[in-house]
Amino acid sequence: MPRSRTVRVGGFQWTPNPDFADDHKNDPKFQNFSFRLASSAARIARTHVPSGFMQKGSLQARLQGRRATTKLNAGANAQVVFQGSGWHLIEFGTPTTPPHAPLRKGIEAAGMRYQPRGGGEE
Amino acid sequence: MTLVVMPDTITAVRSYLLTVDELAEVGNRIYYGALPAEPIFPAVRISEIDSTEDVRPAWGRTLLQVDVWHSDGRFRDCRGLAATLAAALVASTNTVADGYVLGGPDNVTGVSFAPFANGWDDTWKPPRPRYVVTAGLLIRPN
Numbered sequence: 001m002p003r004s005r006t007v008r009v010g011g012f013q014w015t016p017n018p019d020f021a022d023d024h025k026n027d028p029k030f031q032n033f034s035f036r037l038a039s040s041a042a043r044i045a046r047t048h049v050p051s052g053f054m055q056k057g058s059l060q061a062r063l064q065g066r067r068a069t070t071k072l073n074a075g076a077n078a079q080v081v082f083q084g085s086g087w088h089l090i091e092f093g094t095p096t097t098p099p100h101a102p103l104r105k106g107i108e109a110a111g112m113r114y115q116p117r118g119g120g121e122e
Numbered sequence: 123m124t125l126v127v128m129p130d131t132i133t134a135v136r137s138y139l140l141t142v143d144e145l146a147e148v149g150n151r152i153y154y155g156a157l158p159a160e161p162i163f164p165a166v167r168i169s170e171i172d173s174t175e176d177v178r179p180a181w182g183r184t185l186l187q188v189d190v191w192h193s194d195g196r197f198r199d200c201r202g203l204a205a206t207l208a209a210a211l212v213a214s215t216n217t218v219a220d221g222y223v224l225g226g227p228d229n230v231t232g233v234s235f236a237p238f239a240n241g242w243d244d245t246w247k248p249p250r251p252r253y254v255v256t257a258g259l260l261i262r263p264n
Contacts, residue, residue: 092187092254093169094245095157099187101171104256108172108185 038078045106129222129263131184132168138217142210164192164203181262188255197251204253211257223262
C-alpha cells in the first residue's frame with residue numbers, strides 16, 4: 001500500500017504507514033526502552049542463578065563460571081544471552097534437580113512474557 | 123480479621139490432573155521435586171517457577187513448569203502426552219475443589235502457555251524424549 005494513500009473511515013482520516021514496524025524498531029527511543037527492559041530482565045535473571053550448593057567438580061560447578069556472565073545485545077532486538085552450552089540444565093532442570101528458571105523469572109519479573117520460538121530445543 | 127491463606131498450587135494442580143481420565147496412562151506418577159531413582163515412564167513433574175499474589179485480592183498467578191518424560195524412542199507419544207496435559211490444564215478453568223479454585227472465570231484470565239520446549243534428555247541412559255510445558259494459571263482459595 002502506498003504511504004501517501006489517505007484512508008477515511010467514519011469521519012476520521014489517516015495515512016497508513018506500511019513501514020511502521022521498521023520505523024518503530026529503528027527509533028532510538030524504542031531501542032533504549034528495549035535495552036533497558038532487557039537489562040532489567042538480565043539483572044533479575046542473574047540473581048536467580050543458583051550458586052553455592054554444588055559439589056566441586058560437578059557439572060553444575062563447571063557451568064557456574066559461564067552461566068554467571070549474562071550479557072546484553074543492544075539495539076531493537078535486545079537479547080538476554082546465557083553463556084555456555086549448559087544453560088538449559090539450569091533453566092529447565094534435570095530429573096534430579098529442579099528448574100531454577102532464571103531466564104523465565106527475569107522475564108516475568110521485568111513485566112514481559114516468556115515466548116520461545118518453539119520447534120526444537122530452546 | 124479473617125486471613126486468606128493461598129492454597130498450595132502444586133498440590134492443587136496435581137490433585138486436579140489425577141482426576142483427568144485422559145491422563146490415565148500416567149497414573150499417579152505425577153511428581154514434584156526430583157523423580158524417583160528408577161521411575162516408571164511415562165512420568166510427569168510439576169515445578170512452581172514463579173508466583174504472585176497481587177493479581178487481585180485473594181487471586182494468585184502461578185507460573186508452572188510441567189515436564190513430561192516418556193519411554194525411550196517414543197518422541198511422538200511424549201508430544202501427545204504433553205499436548206493432552208496442556209489441554210487438561212486449559213480445561214481446568216473454573217475447577218472448584220476442596221480448598222482451591224483453579225483458573226479464572228473466562229479464557230482471558232485462564233491458563234496461558236508458552237510453546238513447548240522439547241528435546242532428548244541425555245541425563246538418562248539411553249536418552250529419553252522430554253517435553254517442557256510452561257503454563258501460567260490463576261488460583262484462589264475456596
